[in-house]
Amino acid sequence: MTKTKKIILISALEGLAALALAALLVFSLWILCSPQTMATASEKTGNYSFAVTCADLRYQYTKKTEDLARCVQDSILCGNDEKIVKYGESFLTKADFEEVCLSRGENFKIYVCGNIALAQYNIKTLEKAISTCETGGELSFIKLTVAVVEKGSAEQRQALKAALEKQTQTDTIINLINLLDTGE
Numbered sequence: 001m002t003k004t005k006k007i008i009l010i011s012a013l014e015g016l017a018a019l020a021l022a023a024l025l026v027f028s029l030w031i032l033c034s035p036q037t038m039a040t041a042s043e044k045t046g047n048y049s050f051a052v053t054c055a056d057l058r059y060q061y062t063k064k065t066e067d068l069a070r071c072v073q074d075s076i077l078c079g080n081d082e083k084i085v086k087y088g089e090s091f092l093t094k095a096d097f098e099e100v101c102l103s104r105g106e107n108f109k110i111y112v113c114g115n116i117a118l119a120q121y122n123i124k125t126l127e128k129a130i131s132t133c134e135t136g137g138e139l140s141f142i143k144l145t146v147a148v149v150e151k152g153s154a155e156q157r158q159a160l161k162a163a164l165e166k167q168t169q170t171d172t173i174i175n176l177i178n179l180l181d182t183g184e
């Protein structure tokens with residue numbers, strides 16, 4: 001390779017490196033300055049794992065319960081039980097939990113509590129899962145009941161059945177109890 005070609009190659013590589021560095025800086029600044037827009041972009045592409053990271057950064061800036069609810073929802077959509085429990089348990093303790101759930105739609109509380117409970121059960125804490133379902137209401141018990149029927153022990157079935165028997169005996173609760181009894 002001639003000296004001229006080496007100089008051209010080195011210049012091209014330096015230019016490419018500078019361009020990559022500039023892109024990395026812009027990307028980093030975008031995340032730091034406006035994590036909510038990066039979270040939205042990630043959600044639109046289905047990259048919920050990265051959306052959780054961006055939503056968490058936004059929550060760290062604002063400490064608003066609405067931003068924490070977004071962390072919970074993105075965690076549910078990415079299917080990461082540890083993140084669902086981390087953000088979900090924090091969300092459940094917020095003073096304006098009910099208000100934020102109502103602002104996101106009538107079924108949001110059921111959706112969130114049911115998924116948090118399932119994640120809690122998946123990491124082996126049935127008691128917390130039952131408590132979370134009680135917060136969400138009778139429909140929150142559906143996912144947990146199905147999971148316990150599919151992979152739970154006899155003791156877990158009995159514990160969940162006892163908790164369900166303490167609830168108001170609606171058609172849903174009766175059907176869930178029957179599901180625990182029969183497994184079908």
